[in-house]
Amino acid sequence: MITARIQRSAFQMLPLPLLLTLALAQNTSVAQQPKQPIPVVTSASVPVYPQVPLLAQITGAVRLRLSTDGNHVTLMDIESGPSILANAAEENVRTWQFEPHKPTTFEATFTYTLLPATCDAAGHCNPRENDEVLLHLPTDVQIRTRAVVLN
Numbered sequence: 430m431i432t433a434r435i436q437r438s439a440f441q442m443l444p445l446p447l448l449l450t451l452a453l454a455q456n457t458s459v460a461q462q463p464k465q466p467i468p469v470v471t472s473a474s475v476p477v478y479p480q481v482p483l484l485a486q487i488t489g490a491v492r493l494r495l496s497t498d499g500n501h502v503t504l505m506d507i508e509s510g511p512s513i514l515a516n517a518a519e520e521n522v523r524t525w526q527f528e529p530h531k532p533t534t535f536e537a538t539f540t541y542t543l544l545p546a547t548c549d550a551a552g553h554c555n556p557r558e559n560d561e562v563l564l565h566l567p568t569d570v571q572i573r574t575r576a577v578v579l580n
Contacts, residue, residue: 465533468497470566474524478541478560478574479517486576487511491518491539495567499532501525514541518570525567537568543576554578 482488491510495502502522507515518539548554554575563571 465531467535467568468527468530468533470525471528472524472526473564473566474521475562475564476517476521476539476570476572477562478543478572479513482511482513482517482541483543483574484577484579486543487513488541488543489514491515491541493518493522493537493539494534495522495537496534497527497530497532499530500527508536510539514539517541521570527567535568537570539570539572542571542573544573546576546578548578 489511491514492508493515494506494508496504502525505519505522507519510518518537521539522537546554560575561571561573563569563573
């Protein structure tokens with residue numbers, strides 16, 4: 430409560446024209462940065478967990494910055510994530526086609542997760558039908574598969 434009084438009294442000491450300028454500058458800076466809509470993906474291949482990272486049990490999130498020309502991705506920058514998984518994410522992004530839109534830039538995250546291995550009584554492990562791919566294109570892709578059991 431004391432902090433609020435100090436802040437209020439500090440603003441009361443500023444000249445009115447400066448207060449108005451600060452208030453308008455704060456409001457216009459938000460208004461001057463309209464957020465472009467994220468483009469709609471009309472076609473894409475289903476991503477898969479790459480074989481080498483699967484065997485090496487490499488997991489993680491890959492964050493990409495993507496730029497489009499209005500139809501396709503024209504530029505991809507890896508912002509973070511294991512490079513071996515980033516290669517798979519980039520390969521999948523190259524298959525994306527969009528509804529016509531204004532060229533834009535946005536981020537996409539591919540999350541690669543290994544689920545615990547499961548085996549039946551006969552020793553058959555990891556049925557592939559339990560793999561999961563969740564697509565919230567174009568900003569979020571989640572690939573989940575069972576860890577590989579090596580005998």
